[in-house]
Amino acid sequence: MQVLKFGGTSVKSSDAIKRVIDIVSNALNKDRTVVVCSAISKCTDTLIEVGKRASERDLSYKELINALQERHRQIIAEALRPEYQDNAYKTLDALFESLNSIANGVFLLGELSPASMNAIVSHGELMSTKIISAAFASAAIDNRWIDSREVVKTDDNGSVDVALTNDNIASTLGKYPHSSLFIVPGFIASDLKGRTTTLGRGGSDYTASIFAVALKAREVQIWTDVPGMMTTNPKVVPTAKTIRNISYRAALELSHFGAKVIYPPTIQPVVAEGIPIYVKDTFHPEEAGTLIEKNPPRQQYDMIGISNSDNIALIRLEGSGMVGVPGFSSRLFDTLSRNGINIILITQASSVHTMCIAISEKDAPKAKAAADDCFAYEISIGKLNPLKVETGFSIVCLLGDDVLEHSGATGRMLAALGAHGIPVRATAQGSSERNISVIIPSDKVNDAIKHIHYEFFDKSTIQQVNLFIAGYGTIGKELVKIIAANREAICKRTNKNIHICGLANSRKYIIDTEGFDPNSAAELLENGTSAEADSYFEAMANLSLENSIFVDCTASPDMGFKYMTLIQEGYSIVACNKIPFSGAFNRFDSLIKAAQVAGVNLRFETTVGAALPIIHTINRCINCGDAIHKVEAVLSGTLSYLFDKYDGGDFKALIAEAKAKGYTEPDPSIDLSGRDVLRKLLIISRLAGIPLEESDVRLTPVPSEEEVKRLYDEAKAENKKLKYVATIDADGRAEIGIKAIGPDNALYGLKGTDNAALITTDDYPSPMVIQGAGAGARQTAGGILNDILT
Incomplete structure (x- = not known):
């Protein structure tokens, strides 16, 4: 038996559902299959809004329901053959009749109980799986729809009754020994009285895990809209790589610190049983994806990935009264615990004079009040300072299996941040030996991730070189022309992929951090942004791209000052402009020394004899x-x-x-x-x-x-x-x-x-x-x- 779970984006349209059918058809050639599905994309959010508006006696909830019904009907019309559509419409209409009835009750009462909210949101998974079951039938693939509310049981606290649920699943599916495919709504369950309950965040993953354990499945496949677990967020770092193999513990750690592909509590059951988990892309099923397993093979990179958590506050307890006096730490921890405040990270100076703790920003006011009350006496006599709270921070984590085995990882991480002026307020290494964490200002997070990722994952591979060119006259045009004609050959020979990210003449400029087609440079520049004063250079200074080079193809006498600013921002300089290097010697010397201090290149071979060396x-x-x-x-x-x-x-x-x-x-x-x-x-x-x-x-x-x-x-x-x-x-x-x-x-x-x-x-x-x-x-x-x- 194998369990395949499809998220909301994987079932959001008729085209997506057709992809699901193709994927499952191939899977059926290998084994019997349970398919667990989420509600279609955005449906759950809409249903939550329906409940809220109904409880506020806002009749617009009906418009939301009508739009949702139309969206589902459109999927039926596009995904099912005509002879299967009538029954599907009837089933769908019955579910929407139920939804309208519950929402109307909430509207009349002006009250939204947890039970009513559960009943409303459960319709999302019921509707999606009924349509998917009909779509399989329409594709001549026999299947059985299983109501997960009848088999997944929760106790009075909303926790799954594992023993009862396992028995229910095994006995229910055991009734159909000749059935190869079962369709199951994710996320929803029921309590011992038969009332609908939900399994919370990551509930569909949890449903898949529950079924996999109960059926002793050989594997779980989580199908989503990304190619697997990534070394970091590809929206932040376009060169992020798919992690082919990862251990359970590393995957859980990566997810704990912000990776959204899996939610740790929901996959814990399969981790405990050692069932392998594949994370794959519904829209690119040919890609290998990520295999999460107990003992993965050694990977290409020393580390596994980078993740982050935002909305972090730092609280600092300091004072001479802490030195040599035991008990301060335990008193603070106990106070925070009694007030329901979770400690995320702790650092303490070896002098025991200062302790720094990271917590969620939402808990910061409560933490300060509780700590100041706990240490009121010590504060009153001057042995401790009032608790200091700072907000606007994030944690960035570099993760790997057995970090201690990778000598210098912490130093490399801190050096990558320091080289780009990113301040680190605190650092810690987990006792699990799986992560190095730093706390930095939240507005520096994306830059930090880019630079750390480059240090650990991109340095040894093809290097992206980002060019920002000033001057689009005879030489500038010829340079762009040469790059356009030879870019691929250059990449093959040097492992350097040249991206022209900026171009300016005396009138206009363009900047595109993803790079633009050199063949379109003239047209793009003609429609670019007006180059007023130093606007091009100011825009460049606000970027943070690795391997950025400013190329001066002008004869401007003012460029030397701009070089200095760009060097301080981490740009290397390549110039054919003689003037900045032939003015006063002290300016020439300052440029050379500034580049050395910043660790960037300053190249100007062409100022003397064109290409002659x-x-x-x-x-x-x-x-x-x-x-x-x-x-x-x-x-x-x-x-x-x-x-x-x-x-x-x-x-x-x-x-x-x-x-x-x-x-x-x-x-x-x-x-x-x-x-x-x-x-x-x-x-x-x-x-x-x-x-x-x-x-x-x-x-x-x-x-x-x-x-x-x-x-x-x-x-x-x-x-x-x-x-x-x-x-x-x-x-x-x-x-x-x-x-x-x-x-x-x-x-x-x-x-x-x-x-x-x-x-x-x-x-x-x-x-x-x-x-x-x-x-x-x-x-x-x-x-x-x-x-x-x-």
Whole structure:
């Protein structure tokens, strides 16, 4: 025998019921089956509201009943073949006649007794199971409907009479040895006088457990609208994973701390008997789901899941009078117990000067009054402070089997929270060795769960990288284009799944924490939010996504300040914007140190030579202790082109030609001024350990056409070529200007817009040469992407 329980969402419509029939049909190929069903989704809530309105003599209760009846009739019309519908309608109408009669009685009396409420809400399960039984018959599957009120019996306290119930179930189903399928309403029972009772929260699960134990079932299947028990709430963490196997005790612990798939008291009977429980998704029955059993196999992850409980209050008892004096704890616990207050978590300082207890917020006023009364004398003489109560907290629990076996779990959990500025007010580890609990402000719960989940469940798998891009000009568009074309390939090679979650230009911005289609970026941005002042950055600062990277594709001079704010919020920075790194040295140094302190990346390779690894090489030398003696470089693609093509003719015409080809800035004088090269040299020098300012560099702009012609003629006479060169040596001597380069220098052979850097070090007395395209949207975007992925 096997017991399958279907929740309200699993029977909420004709389509859902057809899925149930398919699932049960497959199950019948394996064993005889008991199907326990809840009322259709939202039906019980509606019936409770019917009772309340009727007791308040609000005639609108009838509208609720009529709407409910129409909903059930529609399911019959869609789920049953025509020849089965008349009987189903008659059965349904009889149940609604009964419901109307009870509700009318409540209306006339203006009173809603527990017995009347039980009678009203019981109609939900009666209606759903009658329809489901008829639907099976309509599908040519014989079945027997069993009235659970006739077999599940409760005592005067509403508790199930286990022995009597087991006998009733065994004897009732024993009358039908040739029947393979039984349909049973969940949630409802009756007392010894035959009056309808209900089994409370999780009542349908409880019904399934009761039948499974009574029939010695080989397994229980709980069918719901989620793929099983999850490592955490998938609405909070989209990367939450289905737990394939879990022990009874871990499942109960996870459920106790907020997981809603199962309700611990209701499955206790099958746990006691060692009957395995499957949790599966009605709408994706092909998925494996979760198997809850006594001794599950070892899982992929060290821990099992994360859950939380909200509406927690902290009460704190403190004072010098507690030190070395026994009995304070027991007096407080006894006082709280006598006032019906449940203690959720306890921590106490080793000095015994302070005790902190977590309770439900609703109990906080009562707890304070009771404790202040209990310790009134000690408070009056100043040995204790009045009980302090703080509200607005939640408990977040990291759960696993045998937490103590996983060295460092507590440290990793606290480090994950601390790294993102989430304050922990108290922490405790259960004596069961199955959970680590922390108390944090409730407004930080979702962030905490995300960061803990990443630490324990996502780090070793595919990593989601969340990009927030500023600047959607030539380079920004090319970057988005490259990501769109290569995203899947990148994920396969690097295990990094790039999500573009934010994009902004000077007018508008868009943010979508789930990521948006890069191919739709232009259209989405055009319809985005107005980018007023710092609104894009303020919106980013309010997010809390792991692995978030701000990508600066602008030339804005104000970005350095924004970098600092974003770094403090946990964002890594990738930039092709030279200005934040070439201004005052103290600002450059502050950015580097801030990123180090925050533990985030600050990458700006493309500020110097597009995708050429100039910065990477300098960093590698410094990190390896290889002293840099000199850097000599051509760092302007525009000027490299001009002096490669110049043959002593019309220099202005050559500039116009370069502009027409898109090699210069819209205003070529910007290139000719040498300031762009100056910024690049400042960045190189600072990374090489030479803290130069602009005033330390001797900058000579490209001179007049006549002077260029004179220099060219002199160089040609010596078999040399003109290049616009930036030089820095270990003594801090830095200069930028036109130089005549001979054939023995690697810069001599530069062609077109190529850049090159010659780096002389202890290990490389003959300089390393890094050469290639130092500009271009494609090259720069590729360099940015490389920074993102490293």
